[in-house]
Amino acid sequence: MYKKLYIKILLTFLLVFFSGTSITHENISHNIDIASGDKCVEPTDIMRAQHHIFLNKQSHDTVVDGIRTKKYSLNNCINCHIQPSADGTYPSVKSEEHFCSGCHIKAAAQVECFDCHASKPFNNEKIEEEISKK
Amino acid sequence: MKKYEIKLDRRNFLKNSVSVGLVTIAPGVFLQEIAHGRSLDEPASDKIRWGMLIDTNQCTEDCDACVTACNEEHGIEDFGRPTTDTQWIRKLNLTNEFTGKKYSLPMMCQHCENPPCVDVCPTGASFKRADGIVLVNKHTCIGCRYCMMSCPYKARSFVHENLENQLPHAPRGKGCVESCNLCVHKIDNGENNTACAEACVKDGHQAILFGDLNDPKSEISKQLSEFGAKEIRSDLGLNTAVRYRGI
Numbered sequence: 001m002y003k004k005l006y007i008k009i010l011l012t013f014l015l016v017f018f019s020g021t022s023i024t025h026e027n028i029s030h031n032i033d034i035a036s037g038d039k040c041v042e043p044t045d046i047m048r049a050q051h052h053i054f055l056n057k058q059s060h061d062t063v064v065d066g067i068r069t070k071k072y073s074l075n076n077c078i079n080c081h082i083q084p085s086a087d088g089t090y091p092s093v094k095s096e097e098h099f100c101s102g103c104h105i106k107a108a109a110q111v112e113c114f115d116c117h118a119s120k121p122f123n124n125e126k127i128e129e130e131i132s133k134k
Numbered sequence: 135m136k137k138y139e140i141k142l143d144r145r146n147f148l149k150n151s152v153s154v155g156l157v158t159i160a161p162g163v164f165l166q167e168i169a170h171g172r173s174l175d176e177p178a179s180d181k182i183r184w185g186m187l188i189d190t191n192q193c194t195e196d197c198d199a200c201v202t203a204c205n206e207e208h209g210i211e212d213f214g215r216p217t218t219d220t221q222w223i224r225k226l227n228l229t230n231e232f233t234g235k236k237y238s239l240p241m242m243c244q245h246c247e248n249p250p251c252v253d254v255c256p257t258g259a260s261f262k263r264a265d266g267i268v269l270v271n272k273h274t275c276i277g278c279r280y281c282m283m284s285c286p287y288k289a290r291s292f293v294h295e296n297l298e299n300q301l302p303h304a305p306r307g308k309g310c311v312e313s314c315n316l317c318v319h320k321i322d323n324g325e326n327n328t329a330c331a332e333a334c335v336k337d338g339h340q341a342i343l344f345g346d347l348n349d350p351k352s353e354i355s356k357q358l359s360e361f362g363a364k365e366i367r368s369d370l371g372l373n374t375a376v377r378y379r380g381i
Contacts, residue, residue, distance in 0.1 A: 059273055060273075063271050063272075064263070064271065065177035066263060066264075066265070068174045069174050075303075115308070116310070118299075122302045
């Protein structure tokens with residue numbers, strides 16, 4: 001009987017502890033490109049708490065099994081959430097203007113995805129320009 | 135005993151031959167459907183084994199279109215340090231000392247059936263996908279480079295430099311080992327060809343042929359059964375998916 005009580009207390013503690021991180025940065029604006037979709041793939045509170053779980057699962061499915069669904073793919077996030085500023089350039093992942101870094105810098109949770117993954121949408125014309133410059 | 139006797143009259147013969155015909159046609163049709171129409175949410179199938187046939191007679195010494203195309207496709211940069219720069223595919227020019235005959239061929243990951251790089255990997259990052267493609271899971275690679283030492287083809291490279299502006303379909307970063315992935319992103323999107331093979335055709339050669347080794351109707355299987363091809367270091371028993379003709 002006591003065992004059940006302990007589990008309940010532990011679960012409550014964990015719930016409070018982990019929900020805390022999402023409460024702290026509720027006021028950060030979550031800019032979404034209206035043109036590509038008016039809402040995210042999941043409600044905001046679920047995305048705030050579980051986006052890393054979705055991304056981890058997707059990365060395994062893609063690399064190991066070759067599943068390339070768009071819904072939870074990192075490229076899909078980037079294409080929608082990273083928008084160019086007024087001068088047409090994309091924000092650097094090191095600045096707080098970047099959608100991911102906006103929260104991750106404030107929460108001091110270092111994100112390593114962009115050591116390897118592209119941090120801005122794929123733009124064919126820009127890459128062609130860069131290649132022609134070389 | 136009489137119950138099981140088959141009467142081989144005209145009617146029964148026709149009936150049997152039609153049913154046998156249906157059974158033999160069905161697997162072929164099924165295979166082709168998988169090879170050319172896997173949807174995005176379907177995992178890679180072990181009914182397929184991707185491979186390449188390289189005709190060294192069509193490959194010329196001065197051409198490196200396949201290398202350039204590979205570098206462009208995956209955003210591989212040249213840092214001007216040839217000993218440590220990443221290379222997924224390289225050109226080899228060889229001369230037979232006895233006959234004097236010159237050979238030129240591209241060398242890349244041979245996508246072995248029994249890959250030594252997978253055997254030695256301490257984290258399981260180096261693995262063989264269901265459809266025979268040997269890959270590095272960069273999320274688990276710790277950069278120990280055992281696989282580089284075990285590979286008899288020197289196919290793998292370690293990324294020594296900080297990278298920027300990676301392409302969305304080709305995530306690459308410092309501290310990981312990488313090698314030819316048979317343009318896995320193109321295969322998953324149903325293009326079923328590699329950048330090097332496309333570039334080779336575009337440049338007027340037909341040296342690289344990509345296809346499904348398990349499908350007897352594919353062009354690569356037909357050519358392999360008709361003309362044959364060699365496996366480099368066949369003595370190691372690795373059963374490579376990349377085969378060479380004319381060496």
